[in-house]
Amino acid sequence: MSTLEEHVDVGVPVDEIWDVLHQAESYPRFVEGVRQARAEGEGRTRLDIEAGGRSQAFEAEVSDRKGEHLMEWRTTDAPDLAGSFSLQPIDKNSTRVQVRIEYEPGTIRDSFGGPKGFAQANAIERLVHSDLEHLKEYVEQRR
Numbered sequence: 001m002s003t004l005e006e007h008v009d010v011g012v013p014v015d016e017i018w019d020v021l022h023q024a025e026s027y028p029r030f031v032e033g034v035r036q037a038r039a040e041g042e043g044r045t046r047l048d049i050e051a052g053g054r055s056q057a058f059e060a061e062v063s064d065r066k067g068e069h070l071m072e073w074r075t076t077d078a079p080d081l082a083g084s085f086s087l088q089p090i091d092k093n094s095t096r097v098q099v100r101i102e103y104e105p106g107t108i109r110d111s112f113g114g115p116k117g118f119a120q121a122n123a124i125e126r127l128v129h130s131d132l133e134h135l136k137e138y139v140e141q142r143r
Contacts, residue, residue, distance in 0.1 A: 008132040030134035
């Protein structure tokens with residue numbers, strides 16, 4: 001299993017980002033490839049994505065610890081992906097968003113196509129970094 005961690009500092013209070021992360025319908029605005037997302041009941045989210053020229057739907061179980069500003073998620077079927085968002089207040093108007101993703105490189109390639117080995121890790125890292133930058137732009141522009 002490979003693990004990727006990235007972060008971005010955002011110029012909004014922690015509670016504003018926490019609220020955005022709990023609005024699955026907003027994910028297409030900042031997550032590359034997500035065409036539609038919706039909450040499917042308590043602790044479940046469905047994502048319709050397009051990646052590597054393929055359209056797929058995934059369901060994820062989502063849990064959170066609001067007091068710690070930690071949201072964890074795991075796909076319920078293939079591909080086996082897991083991750084978390086951790087929010088840390090920098091000051092009253094700024095927040096660090098830390099993302100952690102755990103994935104099996106071979107499974108990602110089988111599901112989405114793309115490069116192998118080191119090139120794949122670089123592609124995933126660039127994608128996650130880009131998504132974090134889009135999240136930053138999205139929440140800062142909402143103000």
